[in-house]
Amino acid sequence: MTEDLYPDLVELGGLQGALTRTSQQNGVDLGVIDGATSASSEDPNSAKLMSDRGTIMIYLGAEERRFYISIAEVQHSWAEGVTDDLLAVVGVANSWRTGATLRELNSRFPFMEYSELAQAYEDGDPVAIQWGTLLHDDAFADYRSLTQEVYADERLRALFPFYSMGMLRLSADHTSRQASEIKISPLSGGGYRVESTTSDGQTHVEHMGQVVEAAVSLLDGL
Incomplete structure (x- = not known):
């Protein structure tokens, strides 16, 4: 000053x-x-x-x-x-x-x-706007295919999405950092790891088309 x-x-x-x-x-x-x-x-x-x-x-x-x-x-x-x-x-x-x-x-x-x-x-509902940002903002272009795949499922679309260190995280409550999440991580050797913060298990899938099924299977535990 x-x-x-x-x-x-x-x-x-x-x-x-x-x-x-x-x-x-x-x-x-x-x-x-x-x-x-x-x-x-x-x-x-x-x-x-x-x-x-x-x-x-x-x-x-x-x-x-x-x-x-x-x-x-x-x-x-x-x-x-x-x-x-x-x-x-x-x-x-x-x-x-x-x-x-x-x-x-x-x-x-x-x-x-x-x-x-x-x-x-x-307004109390940022979920749709956040999905729109991830789908259309060029900053997230490298992840667009994964975002589109997950967004296509209406059950997963209801969760609040964000990327952290290349990982797609789907939060059950956009108002809390401590909320339960489903985490989808692209793996360097190919495939994806799908897991939940409310369970200890992890699911590894080879193809993007399998990601949604693995993520949906974790919804009941959120």
């Missing part, structure tokens, strides 16, 4: 102090404001605020006056944005903490952007 870019923050000891002062001056309660980095809760270049819908992280730009804002849960991101206005940062944090929807947040602060998946999470 430099005095040239952030003279107001320097005077108040950093971002956390400036957020506290600005919120108080505008009659806003932002709750406890900590540093966003684990190295130091008093990091003058960052701030972290809690809400009922995830954590609000704020970082300073190094080369120009910018406040980078990220709102996220453990499972997913809600919204992100950049502004040079500290009062707007306070407004974003207060709006989110007091229940603004994604559309309302974007309407009040157009620099705060969110994804179709985030909107689906807010």
